[in-house]
Amino acid sequence: MTVNVYFEDVNVGDEIPSWSRKTDFMNWNRYAAVNDEFVPFHMDDEAGRAAKNEQGAFGMGNLRYAYIVNALRDWIGDEAEIREVGGQYRVINQKNDVLTVVGKVVEKTAAGGENLVKLETNVVNQNGESTCPGHAIVALPGK
Numbered sequence: 605m606t607v608n609v610y611f612e613d614v615n616v617g618d619e620i621p622s623w624s625r626k627t628d629f630m631n632w633n634r635y636a637a638v639n640d641e642f643v644p645f646h647m648d649d650e651a652g653r654a655a656k657n658e659q660g661a662f663g664m665g666n667l668r669y670a671y672i673v674n675a676l677r678d679w680i681g682d683e684a685e686i687r688e689v690g691g692q693y694r695v696i697n698q699k700n701d702v703l704t705v706v707g708k709v710v711e712k713t714a715a716g717g718e719n720l721v722k723l724e725t726n727v728v729n730q731n732g733e734s735t736c737p738g739h740a741i742v743a744l745p746g747k
Contacts, residue, residue, distance in 0.1 A: 608681030611712070611719035611744040620707040620723065623675035627663050628699050635667045663697030668727045668736045675705035675725075676740055684744045687720070691738025695729065702730040707740065719744045 625631065629647075636642045641664060644651035649660030669691060676686050697703065704727065711722040720743055727736035 606681040607683045607745055608679060609684070609744060611714065611721065611746050614709055614712065614721055614744065616709050616712060618709045620675065620679045620709075622704050622706050623671065623678060624702055624704040625671060626700060626702045627667070627697055629661070632661070632663055632667070635664060635670070639666070641666075657696055657698075659698050661699060663699075663701070665693040665697075665736075668693065668697065668703060671703060671705050671727060672725055672736070672738070672740065675707070676742060679707075680742050680744060684742055686740065686742055688741040689725075689738065690740075691725065691727070691736045693736055695733050695735040697729070697735060703727050703735065704729075714746075719746050 632646055636646065645655040645657070646661055646664055652659070652661035669689065672689055672691065673686060705725065706728060707723040707725040709721055710724050713720045720741055723740045725738050725740050726734050729735055
């Protein structure tokens, strides 16, 4: 198993490595296939426009949640645990957006035998717009 980061090496104010994906029909179809989420406004431009998005079909909110989880897992490694993730969907994910997960350590707590790190997280698009502000808590191994 891989340890990517230890509790002692993390400080309040540290930023996690950014994690990016370009989204389009291919990505949405893969996500929909795994989650049985073939909703017309995510798959068809006319249905997306009928749902009041002028640009047509738009991405799933929960795909951004999955991106946050992937970014956290890549940062913490196999020996740590993701305990909590929360976010709010604020901006529509349009076709061909480049979404980047960012995060910053806001609190560290060592209690009850656990090393918990709280982060502010967000998914920003290529224009720098906040699309999914939120938070996460991870439990990290100690040295």
